[in-house]
Amino acid sequence: MSTDFQQARETLGARLRELRTEAGLNGKEFAEALGWQRSKVSRLENGKQTATTADLEAWARAAGAHEASGELRGRLRGLETTYRSWRRQLAGGHRALQEANAVQEMEAETVHLFESGIIPGIFQTPDYARGVLTDVSNRIGSPSDVEEGVRARMKRQEALYQPGHHFHALIWEGALHVVRCSPESMIAQLDRLAGLVGMDTVTIGIVPLGVRTPFSPKHGFWIIDERLVIADTWNAEVWLDSSEEIAFYVKLWDQIRNSAVFGHQAHRLIGRARAHLSPT
Incomplete structure (x- = not known):
C-alpha cells in the first residue's frame, strides 16, 4: 500500500x-x-x-x-x-481511504485499539457508519461519496472472520452514548457491538465511566502488529513506527485494559447505553 x-x-x-x-x-x-x-x-x-x-x-x-x-x-x-491530514487523505473520497484501511487490517495478525468517542469503524453498522462519514464529509468538505465509503467500510469487516486475525478493542463507555445516527439505528449499533463480544477473533473491553484511571481519554489509537501506531486527532492521523513510540502506546493500552471490563460486565454497560435510548 x-x-x-x-x-x-x-x-x-x-x-x-x-x-x-x-x-x-x-x-x-x-x-x-x-x-x-x-x-x-x-x-x-x-x-x-x-x-x-x-x-x-x-x-x-x-x-x-x-x-x-x-x-x-x-x-x-x-x-x-x-502527519496525514484528513483533508488530504479524503481528497480522493471516503472509499479510497476505507479500502486503504482494509489493506492494513487484512495484512495485520493482531490489532490493539482504543476508541474514546466512537464505535470502532470495523464494528460499525451501515447506518452508524453513514452518520459518521456524513458528519466527516460536512466538516472536512470532502467529496460526498458517503455511500461508497459505507460499502467499503462494511467490506473491512471481512477481517473479523479471517482465521489468524485478532482484534483487541477497548472502548470508553462514553462512546456508547454518543449518538451518530437515529436512536433506532443507534440501538442496532449497540446490539451489533454486543453480538461481537465473545467472538473468537475479537476481544472487546469497555472502560466504565467513573472508574479510577491513570490516564485521560484524549484520542483513539490503533496498534498494528506492534510495528505501527496510528493515532487520531481532530484533523489528522499521526503514524508512528519508532520502537520508543510503539512501546509507549503498548504500555498505555495495557493501562487502559486494566481499567476495562469484559464479557458479562461489558454486556451490562452496552445494555445500559441501550436503555437510555429505549427506556421502555
Missing part, C-alpha cells in the same frame, strides 16, 4: 543511495565497511526497512559525509512522526 509514510521512507532511502554512490562504493563494499549484511543496505536504500539514528550516523561516517548526519536525522524525525 502506498502511503505518505512509505513514500517518505523511500525518499530517505534514495538519499542514502546517493551518499553511497558519491563515496564510490557499491552495495557489497559499503556493507563490508559498515560490518552489515548486504541485504540491510539494500532494504534501507529501497525503503523496505526504517533506519535507526545509529544506522544513519554510521552511514554518514562510512560515506565520508559527516556533514550529512544532521540532515539524515532530521529526515528520520519527519518519517517517524508522519
Whole structure:
C-alpha cells in the first residue's frame, strides 16, 4: 500500500543511495565497511526497512559525509512522526481511504485499539457508519461519496472472520452514548457491538465511566502488529513506527485494559447505553 509514510521512507532511502554512490562504493563494499549484511543496505536504500539514528550516523561516517548526519536525522524525525491530514487523505473520497484501511487490517495478525468517542469503524453498522462519514464529509468538505465509503467500510469487516486475525478493542463507555445516527439505528449499533463480544477473533473491553484511571481519554489509537501506531486527532492521523513510540502506546493500552471490563460486565454497560435510548 502506498502511503505518505512509505513514500517518505523511500525518499530517505534514495538519499542514502546517493551518499553511497558519491563515496564510490557499491552495495557489497559499503556493507563490508559498515560490518552489515548486504541485504540491510539494500532494504534501507529501497525503503523496505526504517533506519535507526545509529544506522544513519554510521552511514554518514562510512560515506565520508559527516556533514550529512544532521540532515539524515532530521529526515528520520519527519518519517517517524508522519502527519496525514484528513483533508488530504479524503481528497480522493471516503472509499479510497476505507479500502486503504482494509489493506492494513487484512495484512495485520493482531490489532490493539482504543476508541474514546466512537464505535470502532470495523464494528460499525451501515447506518452508524453513514452518520459518521456524513458528519466527516460536512466538516472536512470532502467529496460526498458517503455511500461508497459505507460499502467499503462494511467490506473491512471481512477481517473479523479471517482465521489468524485478532482484534483487541477497548472502548470508553462514553462512546456508547454518543449518538451518530437515529436512536433506532443507534440501538442496532449497540446490539451489533454486543453480538461481537465473545467472538473468537475479537476481544472487546469497555472502560466504565467513573472508574479510577491513570490516564485521560484524549484520542483513539490503533496498534498494528506492534510495528505501527496510528493515532487520531481532530484533523489528522499521526503514524508512528519508532520502537520508543510503539512501546509507549503498548504500555498505555495495557493501562487502559486494566481499567476495562469484559464479557458479562461489558454486556451490562452496552445494555445500559441501550436503555437510555429505549427506556421502555
